[in-house]
Structures are given as C-alpha cells and as structure tokens.
Amino acid sequence: MKNHQITIIDIANTLNLSKSTVSRALTGHPNVKLKTRERVLELAAELDYQRNQLAISLLTNRTQTIGIMVPEFLSSFFPKVIIGAQDVLAQAGYNVVICHSNESYETEISNTKLLLASRVDGILVSHTKETRNFEHFKIFERKGIPVVFFNRIVDEMSVSKVAVDxxxxxxxxxxxxxxxxxxxxxxxxxxxxxxxxxxxxxxxxxxxxxxxxxxxxxxxxxxxxxxxxxxxxxxxxxxxxxxxxxxxxxxxxxxxxxxxxxxxxxxxxxxxxxxxxxxxxxxxxxxxxxxxxxxxxVDEIGRQAARLLLNQLAAEDERPEPELVVLPTRLIVRGSTMA
Amino acid sequence: MKNHQITIIDIANTLNLSKSTVSRALTGHPNVKLKTRERVLELAAELDYQRNQLAISLLTNRTQTIGIMVPEFLSSFFPKVIIGAQDVLAQAGYNVVICHSNESYETEISNTKLLLASRVDGILVSHTKETRNFEHFKIFERKGIPVVFFNRIVDEMSVSKVAVDxxxxxxxxxxxxxxxxxxxxxxxxxxxxxxxxxxxxxxxxxxxxxxxxxxxxxxxxxxxxxxxxxxxxxxxxxxxxxxxxxxxxxxxxxxxxxxxxxxxxxxxxxxxxxxxxxxxxxxxxxxxxxxxxxxxxVDEIGRQAARLLLNQLAAEDERPEPELVVLPTRLIVRGSTMA
DNA sequence: TATATTTTTGGGAACATTCCCAAAATACTG
DNA sequence: CAGTATTTTGGGAATGTTCCCAAAAATATA
Incomplete structure (x- = not known):
C-alpha cells in the first residue's frame, strides 16, 4: 500500500476494464469509447497516475533521453550551450542528462559508460582537452546511437558537428x-x-x-x-x-x-x-x-547541435549523412584595443 | 540482427546455460561454479555486453538517478552547487539529471512531471522566485521520493534543507x-x-x-x-x-x-x-x-544537500527525520567599501 | 429479424532482468 | 555404497507498458 505505485492495472480493476483499454484511453488511441476514455482520464488524474517511462523504454528500446557531455561548466559558455540544446530537445519531447568530464579523459570515459548503461538515444559532446583517442565514442556509433560534436569537434569521426568559424x-x-x-x-x-x-x-x-x-x-x-x-x-x-x-x-x-x-x-x-x-x-x-x-x-551552437541530433534520430532505418554547421563570429571592439 | 542488443539470454544460449545462471555469474552471486563464471564473463566481455539498467529499474523500482532542479544556471552559483552535489552522488553510485526552471513556475511544474515520469529516486531543488504553492513537490513526498531543498528553502515542507546563514x-x-x-x-x-x-x-x-x-x-x-x-x-x-x-x-x-x-x-x-x-x-x-x-x-551547499538526500535514501523502510544544515558565510572586504 | 459491418474491449506476448523455489549434480559421511 | 548435505543450475513469476489479434458489443444494412 505504502510503496505501491499506481499502474494502469489499478485503474483497469477499479473501472472493470482491461489494461489494454486503459492503455488506449491514456495514450489517445482512437478506438475507445468517449465515455470510457473520460472515466479513465478522470480516475487517472484523481489517483495522480504517472505512466512508467521505464516500462515503455524497455519495450520500445528508446528512452527519449539525450546525454550532453561538456568538459566544464564554470565559465558561462557551456551552460549557455546546454540551455540552447535543452530548449530544442525538450520541444521534441526529449529528456536531457548532463555530464561534465571536468577536462579529464578518465572521467570522460566513465561518463561514456554511464550514458551507455542508461541507454540514451543520442549524445552531444564537447570532448576534454586531454582526449586524443576517440574509441569510447565509436562504441555509440557501433550501437547505432547518434553522436554530435560541438565546439570541440574531431576530424577522426564522421558524425554531425557544430563549430564556429x-x-x-x-x-x-x-x-x-x-x-x-x-x-x-x-x-x-x-x-x-x-x-x-x-x-x-x-x-x-x-x-x-x-x-x-x-x-x-x-x-x-x-x-x-x-x-x-x-x-x-x-x-x-x-x-x-x-x-x-x-x-x-x-x-x-x-x-x-x-x-x-x-x-x-x-x-x-x-x-x-x-x-x-x-x-x-x-x-x-x-x-x-x-x-x-x-x-x-553561444546558445545557437546548442540549438544547432540539438537539431543535427534530431535529424539523425528522425530517420527510422538508415542514418542520414552527417552534417557540418559552421556558425559565424563577430568582433566586438572595446577598450582593451581602442582608447 | 542490426538493432538487436545483446542480452543475458544470448549468452545463456551460446553457453548452454540458463539465464538465471548467467545473471548470477554477472552479478557476482556466490552460488556459481568458478569455471562457469569465467566462461560467462569472458563471453560477456567479448560481445560487449551491457546490462540493461531499464529492466533492472523496472524490477527494483529504483533508477539510481537523482534529479536536480535549479532556477537558472547562468550565474556561476548553481553550476558550482551542481558540481558539488554530483561529485557526492556519483561516489554513491547515483546518476544525475539536471533541470532548470528558468525562474518560471510553469516550467518548474512541468519539470516536476518529467522527473516523476523518469522515476528519479530523489530530488534536490531550489525553487523559482515565482513559486508560492508547493503542491507539485508534495507529490514526491506522497510517493515516498525524498526531496531536499537548498539555497532557496521553504518552511511549508518538512523535508531536509541546506541553507547558508x-x-x-x-x-x-x-x-x-x-x-x-x-x-x-x-x-x-x-x-x-x-x-x-x-x-x-x-x-x-x-x-x-x-x-x-x-x-x-x-x-x-x-x-x-x-x-x-x-x-x-x-x-x-x-x-x-x-x-x-x-x-x-x-x-x-x-x-x-x-x-x-x-x-x-x-x-x-x-x-x-x-x-x-x-x-x-x-x-x-x-x-x-x-x-x-x-x-x-557554494560547492559545499551542493555536497551537503547530496549527503542529506543520501541519508534519506539509505533508510530502507522508514524515512529518517528531516535535517536542516545551515552553513556559515564570510564577509570579503574589497574596494567597494574600503579605499 | 438476420446478417454484415464497425466499434469497442480483452487476453496474451514481448521487453531484460532478478529472485525464489525446486531440481539436478556433486561432495561428504558413516 | 547408500544416504545425506551441499553446491550448482534451471524454470517461472514479476516488474508496467504497448501492440497484435481475436472476441464481444454495438450499429448499420438488407
């Protein structure tokens, strides 16, 4: 009772329906009587029902989660990139997990394992300054999980990338x-x-x-x-x-x-x-x-990276060709060069 | 073949074992013959097997994931808190999901739903300046998911909190x-x-x-x-x-x-x-x-908040009494007050 | 009214794993 | 060597959901 979470079966039992019907009502499937749908939605709201994303992910093999890995986030640069990316990804219904490698190759590798274990659907990466070997990122490619590099991009990998000029x-x-x-x-x-x-x-x-x-x-x-x-x-x-x-x-x-x-x-x-x-x-x-x-x-770097990742995720069967986006820079003149 | 991920059943079939035995070998259960364990581990490494955390989470109803929600992260304050918290949580084997509410009550509520849906084991929160109603956080309490407030704490809720003096x-x-x-x-x-x-x-x-x-x-x-x-x-x-x-x-x-x-x-x-x-x-x-x-x-705020959350998570059956940690401040005198 | 058609519902399988209990294999004891 | 204890293994349930297919109910048609 205490620790029991409410499932569609609870709702089904209460309303004398099958779990299939409840599932259909909740997911907005067309083949369900209006009256039934209303009863289900009402009870679900009342019981504070939350669908269990874990079960769905297990079934569909997609977690609707994107990993973002940055080398640091004390300067304002990476937080801003993350905000931009998150904005675009959230709009597309994706959740975001943020890792920071702290400019350490070791940490980057262990973050990589963590993201694989939590079965993210794709990753956005800016690698550490120590990283010279990119094998740990190639695992994602092999498993069909798209990778997009931003800011710090890498020639060795043929994936989508976002950089500035x-x-x-x-x-x-x-x-x-x-x-x-x-x-x-x-x-x-x-x-x-x-x-x-x-x-x-x-x-x-x-x-x-x-x-x-x-x-x-x-x-x-x-x-x-x-x-x-x-x-x-x-x-x-x-x-x-x-x-x-x-x-x-x-x-x-x-x-x-x-x-x-x-x-x-x-x-x-x-x-x-x-x-x-x-x-x-x-x-x-x-x-x-x-x-x-x-x-x-800065935040456009994040937005673009997110868009390139979504492009990769959109294609059901075959991954589309990797894209490269290069954004323009602009010189801002202040007192340190002109009196 | 292409999209098939390797499971314990694949390993079991290859070695003519049952999935139970393979599971035991991989989790380090004592009751498995040394020779068998070796064969399993060897094949697992060879096949690049990754255990599916989703299935385990579904079974155990624990995701080993903590949500952190902050109102913004453009100033350096919250990123530093996050780094501190993440450090402590990672050490305890927890994954971290970061949300920012962008100082918007609406966004805070939708983040709340997102964290509930992804079945985090606990959350660390600093609420928005717009938040006056805390019902959306009480849902966590009701579901037995511990909440810790930091920096911006709230009297209405009897949960663990970290603040400075x-x-x-x-x-x-x-x-x-x-x-x-x-x-x-x-x-x-x-x-x-x-x-x-x-x-x-x-x-x-x-x-x-x-x-x-x-x-x-x-x-x-x-x-x-x-x-x-x-x-x-x-x-x-x-x-x-x-x-x-x-x-x-x-x-x-x-x-x-x-x-x-x-x-x-x-x-x-x-x-x-x-x-x-x-x-x-x-x-x-x-x-x-x-x-x-x-x-x-700053980063001690994050560390302490993480520790208080771990205290709550440690107790199996009953949640321990909420704790309040108040950290000291220190005045730093510079030119804006003394010539 | 009987039959055909459509709408609505129910019952399972499937996803990957762990855990419990029983069965089989092995080791120990008299 | 039989009987018992121990180690090792296998089978099935359970987790919460979706989806497919079949069954039931409601509606339309002749």
Whole structure:
C-alpha cells in the first residue's frame, strides 16, 4: 500500500476494464469509447497516475533521453550551450542528462559508460582537452546511437558537428590589432589537441602573413588552459627583450587573466599592450578596460547541435549523412584595443 | 540482427546455460561454479555486453538517478552547487539529471512531471522566485521520493534543507558598512517569496536597529531579480532628496549592476556610496573597484544537500527525520567599501 | 429479424532482468 | 555404497507498458 505505485492495472480493476483499454484511453488511441476514455482520464488524474517511462523504454528500446557531455561548466559558455540544446530537445519531447568530464579523459570515459548503461538515444559532446583517442565514442556509433560534436569537434569521426568559424574569428581579431598599429602580436594559444585551438592559430598566422608581418615563434605559446599557467606565460612574454605590443588570447578567461597581470605591472592598455579574447563572456563587458573579443552565438551552437541530433534520430532505418554547421563570429571592439 | 542488443539470454544460449545462471555469474552471486563464471564473463566481455539498467529499474523500482532542479544556471552559483552535489552522488553510485526552471513556475511544474515520469529516486531543488504553492513537490513526498531543498528553502515542507546563514551574513555586511561610517544604508532586496531574501532583510534591519540607526522604508526596495529593474531602482535611490551613502544588494549580479549605474553617474566608490553584494561571484574580484561581498561555501551547499538526500535514501523502510544544515558565510572586504 | 459491418474491449506476448523455489549434480559421511 | 548435505543450475513469476489479434458489443444494412 505504502510503496505501491499506481499502474494502469489499478485503474483497469477499479473501472472493470482491461489494461489494454486503459492503455488506449491514456495514450489517445482512437478506438475507445468517449465515455470510457473520460472515466479513465478522470480516475487517472484523481489517483495522480504517472505512466512508467521505464516500462515503455524497455519495450520500445528508446528512452527519449539525450546525454550532453561538456568538459566544464564554470565559465558561462557551456551552460549557455546546454540551455540552447535543452530548449530544442525538450520541444521534441526529449529528456536531457548532463555530464561534465571536468577536462579529464578518465572521467570522460566513465561518463561514456554511464550514458551507455542508461541507454540514451543520442549524445552531444564537447570532448576534454586531454582526449586524443576517440574509441569510447565509436562504441555509440557501433550501437547505432547518434553522436554530435560541438565546439570541440574531431576530424577522426564522421558524425554531425557544430563549430564556429574559429579561423575567420581569429583572423579578424588579429587584423583588427594590426589596423590599430600593433606589430608584435603574441598569441596565447590553446592545446594542440583541440581543433578550435588549431584553427584560431591558423587564423592568427594567416592574418600576420597576409599583412607582411613575419611570424615570431617566440610570441606563440600553446598552453593547457589552466589559468595559473596563463599568468606565468603572460609574465614570460612581458619579460622578453622585445615584448609584444598586443596579445590575442585563446579565450576570455585567459585574456582576463592576462589583463590582470598587465595591469598589475602598470602597463597602459591598449597603448602599451592591447588584448583580444574569444567568446564574449559576460565578464568581458564589465571589467576595466572592457575586453575586445570575438563573440560567438553561444546558445545557437546548442540549438544547432540539438537539431543535427534530431535529424539523425528522425530517420527510422538508415542514418542520414552527417552534417557540418559552421556558425559565424563577430568582433566586438572595446577598450582593451581602442582608447 | 542490426538493432538487436545483446542480452543475458544470448549468452545463456551460446553457453548452454540458463539465464538465471548467467545473471548470477554477472552479478557476482556466490552460488556459481568458478569455471562457469569465467566462461560467462569472458563471453560477456567479448560481445560487449551491457546490462540493461531499464529492466533492472523496472524490477527494483529504483533508477539510481537523482534529479536536480535549479532556477537558472547562468550565474556561476548553481553550476558550482551542481558540481558539488554530483561529485557526492556519483561516489554513491547515483546518476544525475539536471533541470532548470528558468525562474518560471510553469516550467518548474512541468519539470516536476518529467522527473516523476523518469522515476528519479530523489530530488534536490531550489525553487523559482515565482513559486508560492508547493503542491507539485508534495507529490514526491506522497510517493515516498525524498526531496531536499537548498539555497532557496521553504518552511511549508518538512523535508531536509541546506541553507547558508543569510541573516548573519547580511547582519555582518551591514555592520561593516556602519563601521566604515555609513548611515543611510539602502537595501535592494529580493522578492518576498524567497526565504533567503527575507532572512537577509531581517539581518539588515537588525544590524541597523542594534546600532541605533532608524530604518528608513524609502531605502528598502524589494525587486524581482531582473537586472534591468535593478538599474531603474538604483537610479531611483540615487535621485532621492536624501540619497543613500551605501547599498547592500541581495546578490552580486545586482550589486554589479548598481556599481555600473553609480560609476556612470560619476559618483566616487566607496567615498560617496559604498556597495556590498552577496555570494562572491568570481566577477566580483575582477571588476573595478572590487566588490565587497558575503561569500558562501557554494560547492559545499551542493555536497551537503547530496549527503542529506543520501541519508534519506539509505533508510530502507522508514524515512529518517528531516535535517536542516545551515552553513556559515564570510564577509570579503574589497574596494567597494574600503579605499 | 438476420446478417454484415464497425466499434469497442480483452487476453496474451514481448521487453531484460532478478529472485525464489525446486531440481539436478556433486561432495561428504558413516 | 547408500544416504545425506551441499553446491550448482534451471524454470517461472514479476516488474508496467504497448501492440497484435481475436472476441464481444454495438450499429448499420438488407
């Protein structure tokens, strides 16, 4: 009595019907007498009946659940992506399970197992900076569970992907610095394992080259996105015999860390050194000076990723061709590059 | 063949065993011959067998899943709480489903249904600012599913709760302002529907009273936490014939919005007007001047909430008495109150 | 009124697993 | 070696739902 949950059989017994009829009434099947349906719905509401999704999932082998795995969610970026994705998925009747791998390859793998065990219908993934082997994601493919990568995408897998135009964003950022008269432009880059780090680096390189500025390898530092290291590298750059007159950072947290270091050394921004970030984190508009940054349509990344996943799920028998969506970026100029 | 998932029956047939024996071998039941167990485990690994949690959940009526519902996750507060809770819950073998109600009562109710339908074993909740009726949470109680409230707790329900000492935090913040010589201290309060708004307001009131400063109702404004309204109210306060010389804001985003308004009007902080926030959002240390704020142990809130839920889940038959955990706050003094 | 047609309902199987009880196989005891 | 105790295995029920097919009831047609 205490722990007994109400089932369609309870309703059936009370109303002297079979479970089949009750099931039909509740699912809106046409072949059920109006009067009967009303009686069933009324009693169901009264008893606070909730259909048991577990039983249905067991039967249909679909859980109506999508897994989203992100490497972190302390910066505002991934929460916003998740909100966008969740919005689209909820509209399509899907539930969402969120995992964060905490930038750890190990955790990513164990999350992967967890999602498989809970039988999600599909996953949205942004992998960790440590991930170089993608076997654990290929299991999903083999089981016919669609995977969509976003933000951090990976060439090795032929699945749908959503990214922003990192190359173009970086190119414009650096070109902007050049136009404001900067010549020794440093780049605090992300780890080589991330496709977007590589693209931004390429954008940086090509912008310099196309404006006849030689590339100085000592001004390019790849780092692992751990903020205390950013601090060290910025200091290193500033201590160079020929220090940079501008810094393009891989993301806004890095740029903000740089800005703190630079301010603490009493250098004038942007006169002595200009700074550009990437993402347009809300903090960027609040700090002093405001941070020039490459904004990306964050929640649209989530929405698009969700849509691509739904496209894969829609096809009953054969999975459709994977799609690649590249969203545009936009340079937002603030005080850190222009007085 | 294509879509067929491997079950214990497949293994049983291949090895000429019954499904019972295979089940026992896989679950580590003692009564199974060593040789048999080895054969089963070997074949299971070879076939990439994954036990179907759905079937087990259906049988045991436990999903090993906990729902966490938060009103938003754009500020860093709730993501941090979630990370803390998830950490503790994962350790105990629980899966986590995250919902955000987006500060909407409607969405909260529909999330509630979703969590019921997916048969979570328990939930952690911080309700929306619109929620005044808690019937939808009482359904969980009735079904024997434990609920723990955190951050935004509610008197109407006798369940476990985790909060910080809002009263004391507010008291100390206001006392600090008084000690720096401020006398006309305004309070931009949260909505009356939130228990923590009310506690902070009480702390504010008592601090003034205990220091023989009369309470001026025109300096107390309750608002709905929508930032553009904060902007309007701060302007209103500054336009008073006798404007405040200090502002205690319900949270950091509000305080930062106030700070922007005040700076744009050219007032000196803290000389002409001092500001204190609540929560110690990471932004608070980055802006200029740094924001004095009442810090709370954010991820510990999540951890404690998870622990209280596990306590409820641990008891097989009878639910133990609800617990209330109140965590301490700490005032962090920065430039917005002291030069 | 009898028959044909349509609407409405009921009874099982199926989903993957665990658990209980009984049966079979093996080991132990006198 | 028979009898008993123990280990190991198998069979079936149960979990809550949907879906298919057949049965029953209601309605239409001749």
């Amino acid at each position: 990192d190359y173009e964003g970086a190119y414009q950022a650096v070109e902007h610095l050049i136009k404001t008269g900067k010549r020794r432009i440093a780049h605090l880059a992300g780890p080589d394992s991330l496709q977007n780090s590589r693209s931004r680096l390429n954008g940086y390189r090509d912008a310099l080259t196309n404006h006849q500025i030689p590339i100085d390898p000592s001004l390019i530092i790849s780092y692992d996105l751990t903020l205390d290291k950013a601090n060290i590298y910025v200091n290193h750059l500033l201590n160079l015999p020929q220090p940079p007159d501008a810094l393009f950072a891989i993301n806004d947290p890095t740029a903000i860390e740089a800005l703190k270091v630079i301010k603490s050394r009493g250098l004038r921004i942007p006169e002595e050194i200009a700074i550009v970030g990437f993402s347009d984190d809300p903090i960027s508009a609040l700090i002093e000076p405001g941070l020039t940054t490459v904004s990306q349509p | 809002d009263y004391e935090g507010a008291y100390q913040a206001v006392e600090h302002l008084i000690k720096t010589g401020k006398r006309r201290i305004a309070h931009l309060a949260g909505p009356d529907s939130l228990q923590n708004s009310r506690s902070r307001l009480n702390g504010y009131r008592d601090a003034l009273t205990n220091h023989q400063i009369p309470i001026d109702p025109s300096l107390i404004i309750s608002y709905d936490l929508t930032l553009d309204k904060a902007n309007i109210y701060v302007n209103h306060l500054l336009n008073l014939p006798q404007p405040p010389d200090a502002l205690f804001a319900i949270n950091d985003p509000t305080a930062i919005e106030a700070l922007k308004v005040i700076k744009s009007r050219g007032l000196r902080i803290p000389e002409e007007i001092a500001i204190v926030g609540f929560s110690d959002d990471p932004i608070s240390a980055l802006i200029e001047p740094g924001l004095t704020t009442v810090s709370q142990p």
